[in-house]
Every structure is written in structure tokens, then in C-alpha cells.
Amino acid sequence: MNQAPSPNLADPAPSPHDALQTQDGRASAPLLTVRSAVYSYGSELALQGANLQLAPGEILAVTGPSGSGKSTLMLVAAGVLAPTAGQVIFNGRVISDDSEGERSRLRRTEFGVLFQFGQLVPELTAGENVALPLLLDGAKRQQARAAAGLWLERFGVADLIDVRPPDMSGGQSQRVAAARAMVTEPSVLFADEPTGALDTMSGEAVMREIVRVAREAGTGVMLITHDAKVAAYGDREVLVRDGTTNELSINLRNGDDR
Amino acid sequence: MSTGHVLMGLLANADRHGYDLKHEHDARFPASRPLAFGQVYAALERLGKKGFVGATEVENADGPNRTVYRLTDEGRRELDDWLRRTEEPSPFVANPFAVKTTLALLAADRDTAIDFMDRQRATHLERMRELTRRKLDPDSSLSNVLAADFALAHLDADVRWLESALERITHLEQEVQP
Incomplete structure (x- = not known):
């Protein structure tokens, strides 16, 4: 029997443990699946049989200590790295066998990526930064600008549209970066330590918007973090340790140990 | 933290019935254990003996007279002193996770200890997710958000301890079972 965490505020709520259940309990087909993925950097094995499933609208926290392979797992899931063995399946189609060109197109249209440091282009305004992915994909300037305005507004930073990154706070530029990651309306958002460089309140605001x-x-969100407080924004948690994944289903496990 | 000081704090801005004090306490401090009426009246009696609160009987047209409590000048001075006194940091010496991890290594084996720590982490995360959902609920009062912040910070500290203990498991094993 596990010890009940002591700061008790209310009855424990039931939670979705089934990989294919979204937060409101609807069953849905997985959006993204990583199956038995293996990846090595030269002779160093970074992933040795990692698995995960992400449903539409689900936030999946991927946690683990530094060097556990969680960022590699994200890069494999996002089609940046092709696994040495195993599969990545997006919307029912195996994408890990696709050419780099095909995977790159998928990344532009279906996936959004948000890193710890927003990586905005410092010479461009927030509006131009957010419009950039659409322009690169051939959208009309006016259309891209309107979409950028909309997404800046959703992340609560519409007033920054003409401001350049050097004139923004960390929390502001991370919200702009999040708007840029979402402007293509991706099916999956990959967020790697999205609050890592922010103070508590700014980090909270960014997570709230995500x-x-x-x-x-x-949007399905794969949230990579080493911070339990950030992982708690997820619907579920997958733990990466030594290149393998482990999802603990508490209810089931507690049921059979007494 | 004494119930008396908490009640004096709630009396600082307005005179109140014992009944109102109980309800205001429970509403303002949702994470604290709700006060029992008996506890409220016992504390008010003690405060009265010390001269920190005064009581006035008020006629009540609908029933028996009710007692309204007010903070005295002496009570106000005591309250001001108390507000400036820091609380003793909790000693956190009794760590049930450390006891169980050590006993798992002693009475069972390394795998049992690791399995316990992993599942303890998952149990904590489940509670942390629930608290986070409550924070994100637009209907949550600021009192609830602050209570959730406090609980989250403490649960996070436990999780960090579990993570560091896991990193030290090999040394811990050697120490427990040389």
C-alpha cells in the first residue's frame, strides 16, 4: 500500500488511466503512437524499446532524469530522428519509414514544437515571428498576419504584435513562441521544458494557456519535463528511465498489492 | 497555530457571533480542518479569561439571546504581536517514505524498494494533477488556489526526495545491507 500524500484537500478524483481516453472520458483512437522505439547516437543507446500513445486533446507528460532519453523520445516521436528499430504511427499511418522529405512536410503541417527558449527571430516582430511558419508554407501575407493576431490573442499577448523579442520579458516571448508553435493548428504540440526558463508565475501562465x-x-500535447509541478498539468505521465518507458497505473497496481 | 489567535484575527475588523466565526474560518481556510462549534466556544472562553475578547449579550427576537464577541485593546496588542512572530519551520523529521524505502531494502530487496518509490511517485503525481485541475478551474477562489499551491509545493518536495533517493539507491542498499 502506498502512503497517501498528506496535504489532503479533497476526495481523490477518478482519472483517466486508459491511454485512449481523453480527459472528458471519451474514447478516441490514438493520434500518435511510438512502439518499441530504439535509437542510438553512434554506439550509445539512447532509447531501448520506448512506447507511448497520445490521444487527441490529451496532454501527456513525459518525465525522467537528465540523460534518461526523454528528449530523444520526443525527437523520434516528432519525426526529427528516424528510430533504429520500432515504429512511430501518426493517425494510423507508420511515419517512421517515411523519407526525410515526407517527415519534414509532416512536421511543418501537423506538428508544432516549443522549446525551453522560444527561439524567436530577434529581428522580427511578434506578429512576423508567429506568421512565419504559415508564410514558409505558402500562405498569403494578409492571411498569415490575421492568423498570427488570433494566436497571439489566444495566448494573451495580442498587444505585443509589433514588439520585437529583445523588448519582451521571458514569459512574454515564451507565449509568443507558443503562439508560433500553434499557428499552423498542428495535431500535436511537442513542448520540451516549455517553462524551464521562466519564473513560477510566468511558467504557470504559459502552462495554463497550453x-x-x-x-x-x-491538440495532443507531448509535454517533456523533469519538473513534477509541470508534469501535473498533464492527464497522464510516462516515466523515461535508461531509455525505456514506464507508465504506472496506480489504481490497478494498488488493487493487487494487498 | 492556536485557534485563539486565528479567531482573534477574524474578529479584528468586525464583532461576530461564534457561529459566524466558525463559518468565516471554514470559508477562508478551505484546506484547514473545519472548526467544531465546541472548539470555537472553548477558545472564545479562554480568550475572554485572558481579557483578549469581550462578550455582549444581544437580544434576539426569534429566540434566545445571542453572544457577540469583540476584540479588546489588549487582544489587539496580542494579535499584533502574534502577526509579527514567525512560525517554527516544520521539522520534517518523520519521513514515511524514507522509513519504507529503508525497510524495503532491509526486509525485501532493491526491486521492491524501487517499485515502491515509483508507485509512490505515481500516487503523488495523481494528487498533484487533481490539485492542478482545481487551480485551473475558473470557479476556484483565490483561497483555494493558495491552498492548492501550498499542497503542490509540499508534494513536489516529496517527489524530489523520491527522485534523489532513487539516484542514491545503490549507496543506500550498501549502507542498509553491508
Whole structure:
């Protein structure tokens, strides 16, 4: 029997443990699946049989100590790295066998990526930064600008549209970066330590918006973090240790140990 | 933290019935254990003996007279002193996770200890997710958000301890079973 965590505020709520259940309990087909993925950097094995499943609108926290392979797992899931063995399946189609060109196109249209440091282009305004992925994909300037305005507004930074990154706070530029990651309306958002460089309140604001956007737009979010407080924004948690994944289903496990 | 000081704090801005004090306490401090009426009246009696609160009987048209409590000048001075006194940091010496991890290594084996720590982490995360959902609920009051922040910070500290203990498991094993 596990010890009950002591700061008790209320009855424990039931939670979705089934990989294919979204937060409101609807069953849905997985959006993204990583199956028995293996990856090595030269002779160093970074992933040795990692698995995960992500449903539409679901926020999956991927946690583990530094060097556990969680960032490699994200790069494999996002099609940046092709696994040495195993599969990545997106919307029912195996994408890990695709050419780099095909995977790159998929990344532009279906996936959004948000890193610890927003990586905005410092010479461009927030509006131009956010419009950039659409322009690169051939959208008309006016259309891209309108979409950028909309996403900046969703992340609560519409007033920064003409401001350049050097004139923004860390929390502001991370919200702009999040708007840029979402402007193509991706099916999956990969967020690698999205609050790592922010103070508590700014980090909270960014996470609050990511959760809201995931719920509203049905985006699946793969949230990579070493911080349990950030992982708690997820619906589920997958633990990566020594290149393998482990999801603990508490209810089931507690049921059979007494 | 004494119930008396908490009640004096709630009396600082307005005179109140014991009944109102109980309800205001429970509403303002949702994470604290709700006060029992008996506890409220016992504390008010003690405060009265010390001269920190005064009581006035008020006629009540609908029933028996009710007692309204007010903070005295002496009570106000005591309250001001108390507000400036820091609380003793919790000693956190009794760590049930450390006891169980050590006993798992002693009475069972390394795998049992690791399995316990992994599942303890998952149990904590489950509670942390629930608290986070409550924070994100637009209907949550600021009192609830602050209570959730406090609980989250403490659960996070436990999780960090579990993570560091896991990193030290090999040394811990050697020490427990040389």
C-alpha cells in the first residue's frame, strides 16, 4: 500500500488511466503512437524499446532524469530522428519509414514544437515571428498576419504584435513562441521544458494557456519535463528511465498489492 | 497555530457571533480542518479569561439571546504581536517514505524498494494533477488556489526526495545491507 500524500484537500478524483481516453472520458483512437522505439547516437543507446500513445486533446507528460532519453523520445516521436528499430504511427499511418522529405512536410503541417527558449527571430516582430511558419508554407501575407493576431490573442499577448523579442520579458516571448508553435493548428504540440526558463508565475501562465488551447483545439500535447509541478498539468505521465518507458497505473497496481 | 489567535484575527475588523466565526474560518481556510462549534466556544472562553475578547449579550427576537464577541485593546496588542512572530519551520523529521524505502531494502530487496518509490511517485503525481485541475478551474477562489499551491509545493518536495533517493539507491542498499 502506498502512503497517501498528506496535504489532503479533497476526495481523490477518478482519472483517466486508459491511454485512449481523453480527459472528458471519451474514447478516441490514438493520434500518435511510438512502439518499441530504439535509437542510438553512434554506439550509445539512447532509447531501448520506448512506447507511448497520445490521444487527441490529451496532454501527456513525459518525465525522467537528465540523460534518461526523454528528449530523444520526443525527437523520434516528432519525426526529427528516424528510430533504429520500432515504429512511430501518426493517425494510423507508420511515419517512421517515411523519407526525410515526407517527415519534414509532416512536421511543418501537423506538428508544432516549443522549446525551453522560444527561439524567436530577434529581428522580427511578434506578429512576423508567429506568421512565419504559415508564410514558409505558402500562405498569403494578409492571411498569415490575421492568423498570427488570433494566436497571439489566444495566448494573451495580442498587444505585443509589433514588439520585437529583445523588448519582451521571458514569459512574454515564451507565449509568443507558443503562439508560433500553434499557428499552423498542428495535431500535436511537442513542448520540451516549455517553462524551464521562466519564473513560477510566468511558467504557470504559459502552462495554463497550453492546457486551454489543447482542450479547445483538440491538440495532443507531448509535454517533456523533469519538473513534477509541470508534469501535473498533464492527464497522464510516462516515466523515461535508461531509455525505456514506464507508465504506472496506480489504481490497478494498488488493487493487487494487498 | 492556536485557534485563539486565528479567531482573534477574524474578529479584528468586525464583532461576530461564534457561529459566524466558525463559518468565516471554514470559508477562508478551505484546506484547514473545519472548526467544531465546541472548539470555537472553548477558545472564545479562554480568550475572554485572558481579557483578549469581550462578550455582549444581544437580544434576539426569534429566540434566545445571542453572544457577540469583540476584540479588546489588549487582544489587539496580542494579535499584533502574534502577526509579527514567525512560525517554527516544520521539522520534517518523520519521513514515511524514507522509513519504507529503508525497510524495503532491509526486509525485501532493491526491486521492491524501487517499485515502491515509483508507485509512490505515481500516487503523488495523481494528487498533484487533481490539485492542478482545481487551480485551473475558473470557479476556484483565490483561497483555494493558495491552498492548492501550498499542497503542490509540499508534494513536489516529496517527489524530489523520491527522485534523489532513487539516484542514491545503490549507496543506500550498501549502507542498509553491508
